[in-house]
Amino acid sequence: xxxxxxxxxxxxxxxxxxxxxxxxxxxxxxxxxxxxxxxxxxxxxxxxxxxxxxxxxxxxxxxxxxxxxxxxxxxxxxxxxxxxxxxxxxxxxxxxxxxxxxxxxxxxxxxxxxxxxxxxxxxxxxxxxxxxxxxxxxxxxxxxxxxxxxxxxxxxxxxxxxxxxxxxxxxxxxxxxxxxxxxxxxxxxxxxxxxxxxxxxxxxxxxxxxxxxxxxxxxxxxxxxxxxxxxxxxxxxxxxxxxxxxxxxxxxxxxxxxxxxxxxxxxxxxxxxxxxxxxxxxxxxxxxxxxxxxxxxxxxxxxxxxxxxxxxxxxxxxxxxxxxxxxxxxxxxxxxxxxxxxxxxxxxxxxxxxxxxxxxxxxxxxxxxxxxxxxxxxxxxxxxxxxxxxxxxxxxxxxxxxxxxxxxxxxxxxxxxxxxxxxxxxxxxxxxxxxxxxxxxxxxxxxxxxxxxxxxxxxxxxxxxxxxxxxxxxxxxxxxxxxxxxxxxxx
Amino acid sequence: xxxxxxxxxxxxxxxxxxxxxxxxxxxxxxxxxxxxxxxxxxxxxxxxxxxxxxxxxxxxxxxxxxxxxxxxxxxxxxxxxxxxxxxxxxxxxxxxxxxxxxxxxx
Numbered sequence: 001x002x003x004x005x006x007x008x009x010x011x012x013x014x015x016x017x018x019x020x021x022x023x024x025x026x027x028x029x030x031x032x033x034x035x036x037x038x039x040x041x042x043x044x045x046x047x048x049x050x051x052x053x054x055x056x057x058x059x060x061x062x063x064x065x066x067x068x069x070x071x072x073x074x075x076x077x078x079x080x081x082x083x084x085x086x087x088x089x090x091x092x093x094x095x096x097x098x099x100x101x102x103x104x105x106x107x108x109x110x111x112x113x114x115x116x117x118x119x120x121x122x123x124x125x126x127x128x129x130x131x132x133x134x135x136x137x138x139x140x141x142x143x144x145x146x147x148x149x150x151x152x153x154x155x156x157x158x159x160x161x162x163x164x165x166x167x168x169x170x171x172x173x174x175x176x177x178x179x180x181x182x183x184x185x186x187x188x189x190x191x192x193x194x195x196x197x198x199x200x201x202x203x204x205x206x207x208x209x210x211x212x213x214x215x216x217x218x219x220x221x222x223x224x225x226x227x228x229x230x231x232x233x234x235x236x237x238x239x240x241x242x243x244x245x246x247x248x249x250x251x252x253x254x255x256x257x258x259x260x261x262x263x264x265x266x267x268x269x270x271x272x273x274x275x276x277x278x279x280x281x282x283x284x285x286x287x288x289x290x291x292x293x294x295x296x297x298x299x300x301x302x303x304x305x306x307x308x309x310x311x312x313x314x315x316x317x318x319x320x321x322x323x324x325x326x327x328x329x330x331x332x333x334x335x336x337x338x339x340x341x342x343x344x345x346x347x348x349x350x351x352x353x354x355x356x357x358x359x360x361x362x363x364x365x366x367x368x369x370x371x372x373x374x375x376x377x378x379x380x381x382x383x384x385x386x387x388x389x390x391x392x393x394x395x396x397x398x399x400x401x402x403x404x405x406x407x408x409x410x411x412x413x414x415x416x417x418x419x420x421x422x423x424x425x426x427x428x429x430x431x432x433x434x435x436x437x438x439x440x441x442x443x444x445x446x447x448x449x450x451x452x453x454x455x456x457x458x459x460x461x462x463x464x465x466x467x468x469x470x471x472x473x474x475x476x477x478x479x480x481x482x483x484x485x486x487x488x489x490x491x
Numbered sequence: 492x493x494x495x496x497x498x499x500x501x502x503x504x505x506x507x508x509x510x511x512x513x514x515x516x517x518x519x520x521x522x523x524x525x526x527x528x529x530x531x532x533x534x535x536x537x538x539x540x541x542x543x544x545x546x547x548x549x550x551x552x553x554x555x556x557x558x559x560x561x562x563x564x565x566x567x568x569x570x571x572x573x574x575x576x577x578x579x580x581x582x583x584x585x586x587x588x589x590x591x592x593x594x595x596x597x
Contacts, residue, residue: 305539306539306540306543308536309536309537309539309540310540312533312536312537313537313540320514324515327515342515343517345515346515346516346517347517349514349515349516349517350516350517350518353516355522358514358516358518358522358526359526359529361514361516362507362510362511362514362516362526362530363530363533365510365513365514366506366510366530367537369510369513376537376540379537379540379541379543380537380540382540382543382544382545382547382548383540383543385548386543386547386548389548419529419532420529420532421529421532421533421536424536
């Protein structure tokens with residue numbers, strides 16, 4: 001452990017080792033992060049802080065050191081995106097429709113983190129039902145980007161990204177349906193990985209689009225992300241879409257030489273829509289990989305332009321179905337003025353859901369209706385297959401694909417000029433990865449002229465997270481971008 | 492959006508109220524007008540998929556239409572309810588269920 005380094009600058013491995021060898025107590029570490037959460041409440045990153053419960057758990061860890069065996073992150077704090085059900089506190093998915101909802105079980109991800117000895121600091125803000133890319137769609141107010149409070153942290157895992165970026169938590173969980181881990185990681189200068197669909201259980205993760213949703217960790221480094229994947233991944237009999245394949249030790253090959261690995265650069269990701277600063281930073285990162293011995297190869301993903309319409313058909317169709325259960329009867333918000341069962345449903349949903357959620361329910365209901373499903377849904381499924389085939393072909397030639405994570409750095413908050421469809425277009429670099437069920441990692445590679453972070457995306461073949469982790473770690477050993485966090489949050 | 496047709500515009504004008512009621516949403520007039528505009532933009536975007544042909548996908552991966560799926564199998568006639576459940580009361584047409592006695596009252 002580095003001497004005289006503030007607690008919030010330590011890696012997960014360092015914190016865990018310090019607690020195990022009693023250089024630090026779990027209470028000390030937990031209290032440190034709780035103090036930072038309270039000090040920086042203005043970020044609005046947390047929806048709920050589980051202070052008493054967290055300190056109680058930390059105290060238990062300190063009093064029972066013998067229990068640390070087989071618990072890799074014993075006494076280390078974590079914060080969960082409010083999309084994960086937790087017995088402690090509330091689970092709202094940042095929606096009024098789930099206001100004060102108390103889950104009666106822990107999501108598998110939450111349970112696995114607890115089994116690893118981790119302490120839950122609380123629940124993080126997000127776009128309502130994970131629908132959005134600015135975190136302005138939360139029913140509990142927007143989250144600020146720690147690098148500049150006038151900018152958004154991205155979404156939908158904006159609270160998670162903001163908390164990790166400002167070092168209010170050493171790690172946070174997120175979920176990614178169309179880029180919701182990678183885009184906010186890029187906007188806030190942190191590391192985020194969306195594993196292969198099926199790697200991590202979705203049990204207890206409130207559903208948005210079930211065929212695309214995937215949980216993942218948001219951390220300050222690739223090595224921490226690898227460690228978290230060891231904890232979070234694996235088959236779960238409660239989620240039949242989890243893969244029944246062995247989970248490797250993701251930390252094992254991190255330090256392997258990347259010499260000879262082939263990285264594909266798809267021309268389609270470097271077109272006109274890409275902000276110049278982002279382009280330059282990613283090109284510089286490509287040069288770093290060349291210097292490290294990787295082989296750079298231009299490739300094509302010719303059907304990338306179909307990714308946005310495909311995603312914005314398939315995801316809302318699944319969302320419309322998944323959100324049908326919020327009717328004022330089963331969960332949360334129930335409108336008081338309803339005079340009939342029908343009006344109870346309508347009024348509860350009308351006042352319970354936010355604007356973006358309603359928009360996506362309407363799109364989904366429209367595109368899956370009998371009259372129009374052949375024209376839209378069927379076409380979208382064919383496009384999804386074509387996009388997947390493009391990636392399959394690419395991975396016969398390369399080990400990984402490198403792209404910018406986003407077309408620009410973080411958007412301004414409260415940007416009235418941006419229409420929903422223009423916001424949707426900004427997801428172009430991330431959504432195709434979900435459509436093809438692939439794993440992808442976002443890591444920081446520099447800053448733009450306004451000092452806002454820039455992210456790079458590394459994509460690999462299904463169930464081959466190790467390659468992108470190895471490449472990401474090699475880059476972070478050669479550069480310092482991932483160690484940087486905003487001045488305001490130091491000390 | 493370039494692909495927007497007059498037919499799409501007409502569709503959007505009529506569709507929002509119908510879809511809202513199918514979605515169990517009671518929209519205000521302002522919302523209807525806003526979503527109508529969004530629908531116009533989005534439908535134009537969705538039309539970019541029109542150029543895709545299912546010939547581009549391997550035959551084994553062709554996606555069946557929803558109607559084909561529904562016609563897949565005709566279900567055999569179900570046995571009478573009284574055979575499924577011995578508690579079915581053929582006179583009342585209801586299931587006889589055990590009565591719960593409140594422990595505080597006994």
